[in-house]
Amino acid sequence: MIETKNKKGAWIAFIGxxxxxxxxxxxDQLIKPTDKLGMxxxxxxxxxxxxxxxxSMNLLNGYTGLFSLGHAGFMLLGAYTYAIFTIPDKSRxxxxxxxxxxxxxSIPEQLSNHMGGFGTALGVFLALVLxxxxxxxxxxxxxxxxxxxxxxxxxxxTLGFAEIIRAVFQWSKLGPITNGSNLLKNxxxxxxxxxxxAGTKLSxxxxxxxxxxxxxxxxxxxxxxSTYGRAFKAIRDDEIAAEAMGxxxxxxxxxxxxxxxxxxxxxxxxxxMVLSIAQANxxxxxxxxxxxxxxxxxxxxxxxxxxxxxxxxxxASEWWLRxxxxxxxxxxxxxxxxxxxxxxxxxxxxxxxxxxxxxKGIMGEKELPDLFRRKKKExxxxxxxx
Amino acid sequence: MLKIENLHVSYxxxxxxxxxxxxxPDGKIVTLIGANGAGKSTTLRTISGLVKADSGSISxxxxxxLGMPIYKILEKGIAMVPEGRRVFTNLTVRENLKIGAYLRNxxxxxxxxxxWVYELFPRLKERDWQLxxxxxxxxxxxxxxxxxxxxxxxxxxxxxxxxxLAPLVVKGIFDIIRQIxxxxxxxxxxxxxxxxxxxxxxxxxxxETGLIGLTGTGRExxxxxxxxxxxxxx
Numbered sequence: 001m002i003e004t005k006n007k008k009g010a011w012i013a014f015i016g017x018x019x020x021x022x023x024x025x026x027x028d029q030l031i032k033p034t035d036k037l038g039m040x041x042x043x044x045x046x047x048x049x050x051x052x053x054x055x056s057m058n059l060l061n062g063y064t065g066l067f068s069l070g071h072a073g074f075m076l077l078g079a080y081t082y083a084i085f086t087i088p089d090k091s092r093x094x095x096x097x098x099x100x101x102x103x104x105x106s107i108p109e110q111l112s113n114h115m116g117g118f119g120t121a122l123g124v125f126l127a128l129v130l131x132x133x134x135x136x137x138x139x140x141x142x143x144x145x146x147x148x149x150x151x152x153x154x155x156x157x158t159l160g161f162a163e164i165i166r167a168v169f170q171w172s173k174l175g176p177i178t179n180g181s182n183l184l185k186n187x188x189x190x191x192x193x194x195x196x197x198a199g200t201k202l203s204x205x206x207x208x209x210x211x212x213x214x215x216x217x218x219x220x221x222x223x224x225x226s227t228y229g230r231a232f233k234a235i236r237d238d239e240i241a242a243e244a245m246g247x248x249x250x251x252x253x254x255x256x257x258x259x260x261x262x263x264x265x266x267x268x269x270x271x272x273m274v275l276s277i278a279q280a281n282x283x284x285x286x287x288x289x290x291x292x293x294x295x296x297x298x299x300x301x302x303x304x305x306x307x308x309x310x311x312x313x314x315x316a317s318e319w320w321l322r323x324x325x326x327x328x329x330x331x332x333x334x335x336x337x338x339x340x341x342x343x344x345x346x347x348x349x350x351x352x353x354x355x356x357x358x359x360k361g362i363m364g365e366k367e368l369p370d371l372f373r374r375k376k377k378e379x380x381x382x383x384x385x386x
Numbered sequence: 387m388l389k390i391e392n393l394h395v396s397y398x399x400x401x402x403x404x405x406x407x408x409x410x411p412d413g414k415i416v417t418l419i420g421a422n423g424a425g426k427s428t429t430l431r432t433i434s435g436l437v438k439a440d441s442g443s444i445s446x447x448x449x450x451x452l453g454m455p456i457y458k459i460l461e462k463g464i465a466m467v468p469e470g471r472r473v474f475t476n477l478t479v480r481e482n483l484k485i486g487a488y489l490r491n492x493x494x495x496x497x498x499x500x501x502w503v504y505e506l507f508p509r510l511k512e513r514d515w516q517l518x519x520x521x522x523x524x525x526x527x528x529x530x531x532x533x534x535x536x537x538x539x540x541x542x543x544x545x546x547x548x549x550x551l552a553p554l555v556v557k558g559i560f561d562i563i564r565q566i567x568x569x570x571x572x573x574x575x576x577x578x579x580x581x582x583x584x585x586x587x588x589x590x591x592x593x594e595t596g597l598i599g600l601t602g603t604g605r606e607x608x609x610x611x612x613x614x615x616x617x618x619x620x
Contacts, residue, residue: 227484227488230477230481230484230485230488231485231488233474233476233477233481234474234477234485234488236476237474237475237476237477238472238473238474238475240436240468240472241468241472241473241474242474242485243436243456244434244436244456244460244466244468244472245460245485245486245488245489245533245537246456246457246460246461246488246489246537247457247485247488248455248457301476365476
């Protein structure tokens with residue numbers, strides 16, 4: 001568990017985050033998407049989005065012990081909300097080519113009319129928050145009946161919800177809002193984000209998604225370390241005892257569910273931002289399983305674990321193992337039968353091996369700082385905490 | 387003073403309590419003894435609000451507790467040490483204790499009370515950073531008691547604190563119960579270990595299949611022939 005009680009630790013964490021963001025910003029300038037290392041940028045973009053999704057799922061599944069599989073549904077809500085409210089007016093008709101667009105309001109565009117470049121950034125930020133709020137509102141609504149269920153039943157109910165949402169968003173009657181089963185595009189996307197200083201344009205296409213994910217993950221860490229987080233963990237460990245301690249079960253489960261869904265919505269919006277498109281068909285239950293896999297690989301109940309798990313997952317599936325599909329890997333030329341799809345076979349085997357050797361995931365329930373702290377812990381470290 | 391009058395509780399068709407009445411005066415140790423299934427735990431769980439009653443009344447300092455939500459009852463100063471300890475195994479000892487103070491907002495006083503329970507249970511202080519699941523059974527029982535004390539209760543209810551513990555550890559737990567009582571906390575104790583319980587109790591009630599059988603001071607029941615035969619094994 002991350003303890004940021006002592007001021008020194010908080011400062012180290014703050015400086016660490018700052019340096020990390022500065023590094024990402026530098027990479028964004030140094031590497032061109034067409035470079036050989038361009039894959040690194042894509043991995044960072046997608047990896048950070050999935051890290052946020054995994055951490056928000058971990059808040060619910062790992063810390064509160066509510067096994068929910070509705071994550072893709074909430075991400076879809078976030079992605080669509082973000083996309084719909086950031087499509088510029090002049091592209092609106094081109095995007096909704098088969099429908100008459102009902103919502104003709106782009107938050108970044110409206111604000112930039114008044115405030116210029118800053119307005120665009122603020123508008124994107126507001127659209128992200130709105131995406132989270134829509135997902136959170138839906139979570140509250142379905143949480144009322146669904147959170148009474150336990151374990152497997154809750155998982156099935158939330159899984160069903162996510163599939164229903166996907167079907168509803170593809171429904172042609174809702175076309176004027178969702179564009180039916182067609183994709184949404186031309187909205188504010190990461191590849192277009194630029195910072196202009198003294199005439200030189202600086203790319204922000206990797207920095208912005210990473211920044212969003214970092215800020216959100218820090219917020220989740222703060223929640224986990226607060227009294228609420230402690231109450232969530234108590235509910236996970238023993239509901240009856242938690243209730244006897246005066247913790248209101250229904251209320252805390254709802255808080256956890258709504259918070260987790262809020263960040264899932266933001267993650268969905270950021271994913272749309274990174275991919276430049278939003279399409280309901282992408283948010284299948286397979287996406288939920290992928291995120292669940294990242295959480296399990298990283299360690300249920302560990303935030304740094306989820307982050308490491310998702311970065312490794314994305315890097316391996318998008319980058320490191322790519323060569324397997326074309327028969328080239330680490331300089332080995334493979335015969336033809338090992339070509340298309342072989343990547344997925346190798347990937348599945350790796351996952352099985354990891355799960356077999358790290359029963360509790362890569363990090364277990366520990367956090368990254370715990371690994372450094374262990375040596376000091378033996379003798380005098382306790383004094384500072386008392 | 388906690389006062390129970392004509393309390394009826396049933397689980398579906400099974401009537402667990404069939405009209406019991408008892409009193410727990412302030413500052414005393416009162417014990418409920420009885421065989422398995424007599425309704426001892428049901429009584430405690432009904433007082434703390436975990437189980438709903440059919441009829442009757444439970445009042446604390448003149449205020450009706452039946453129908454109150456669990457946290458309100460806790461706020462009135464009635465804490466419970468549940469049966470089988472039920473500590474939060476994946477949280478540290480300190481986190482467990484802080485959960486005990488969940489309903490309180492006075493940070494400075496909570497820190498002071500943390501020191502107070504650590505004084506009562508020096509063993510827990512040594513284990514401050516350990517996960518509760520790694521503690522021994524006796525230590526977990528201490529933690530469960532300490533956790534309940536963190537809510538600053540006026541009345542602490544304990545459900546079989548000696549369950550599954552070695553005789554020497556049981557003696558330690560009972561010493562602590564007496565120590566807590568000396569500090570002004572009323573204790574309502576449920577026990578299978580009638581011998582130990584009757585020795586420290588000011589008053590005792592014997593529950594038999596949902597009804598109160600015998601009552602008396604601890605000392606009286608200790609020498610009562612019926613109690614001896616049924617519960618003390620002699």
